Amino acid sequence: MKTxxxxxxGLLSLGVAFSSCSSDDEETPPAGTxxxxxDLIIDNTTASSVTLSWTSTGSAWTIEYGAAGxxxxxxxxxxxxxxxxTINGLNSNTExxxxxxxxxxxxxxxFSSSVSISTPTPLVGSWTAYDVSPLLASFxxxxxxxxxxxxxxxxxxxxxxxxxxxxxxxxxxGDPNSEGIYxxxxxxxxxxxxxxxxxxxxxxxxxxxxxxxxxxxxxxxTGVTPPTQEAGFGSTSGGAFGMTNIQKYNRQ
Numbered sequence: 137m138k139t140x141x142x143x144x145x146g147l148l149s150l151g152v153a154f155s156s157c158s159s160d161d162e163e164t165p166p167a168g169t170x171x172x173x174x175d176l177i178i179d180n181t182t183a184s185s186v187t188l189s190w191t192s193t194g195s196a197w198t199i200e201y202g203a204a205g206x207x208x209x210x211x212x213x214x215x216x217x218x219x220x221x222t223i224n225g226l227n228s229n230t231e232x233x234x235x236x237x238x239x240x241x242x243x244x245x246x247f248s249s250s251v252s253i254s255t256p257t258p259l260v261g262s263w264t265a266y267d268v269s270p271l272l273a274s275f276x277x278x279x280x281x282x283x284x285x286x287x288x289x290x291x292x293x294x295x296x297x298x299x300x301x302x303x304x305x306x307x308x309x310g311d312p313n314s315e316g317i318y319x320x321x322x323x324x325x326x327x328x329x330x331x332x333x334x335x336x337x338x339x340x341x342x343x344x345x346x347x348x349x350x351x352x353x354x355x356x357x358t359g360v361t362p363p364t365q366e367a368g369f370g371s372t373s374g375g376a377f378g379m380t381n382i383q384k385y386n387r388q
């Protein structure tokens with residue numbers, strides 16, 4: 137595919153990092169007391185949820201969590217009666233600490249050692265275009281898939297006239313605004329080098345969907361400016377392209 141004036145890429149990045157304290161640091165409780173849970177681990181994470189599991193007797197536990205470094209006792213506490221247990225409503229791209237305690241008939245244990253995790257940005261993962269933007273369609277593109285990883289790399293594959301073009305590079309994203317719109321900068325390295333800037337927003341659903349709008353900024357194109365968080369979708373070149381520059385994806 138010949139290089140066009142614009143590259144509209146769908147993105148995703150998954151950044152999961154976790155660490156837990158060794159169970160060797162925990163003291164074995166005296167016989168007859170409520171035993172502290174051990175082996176607290178992360179089973180799964182998304183941009184807004186985490187699934188925890190642990191080793192413990194009993195059937196009732198309290199999980200306490202908060203932003204990394206929070207003072208224990210001041211965090212959010214939820215009651216769990218099953219394990220693994222999923223906590224929803226987390227913020228994306230945020231590091232959290234988690235603890236769990238056992239609730240027994242004769243009292244509660246102490247809290248376990250902590251486990252930490254950084255939730256990924258909602259961009260991380262695999263996406264498939266469900267609606268190729270009119271601007272891309274005008275160049276003969278009929279399909280797009282995108283893979284965005286936790287190490288800020290991306291691979292986007294487009295199809296046109298039975299042939300595939302693979303775009304690769306790295307990306308960085310900024311904080312979302314009050315409407316959940318993120319800014320993004322793409323540094324493409326293959327098949328040629330260029331930079332694009334723009335915005336995206338992930339809509340939580342089943343599956344998630346994403347609106348994505350970017351424009352090439354380096355080398356610059358006369359009269360072309362990228363969309364901004366403040367102006368929102370449809371703001372490429374001050375709105376000159378209307379909504380035709382918005383690429384829409386579903387999470388695979």
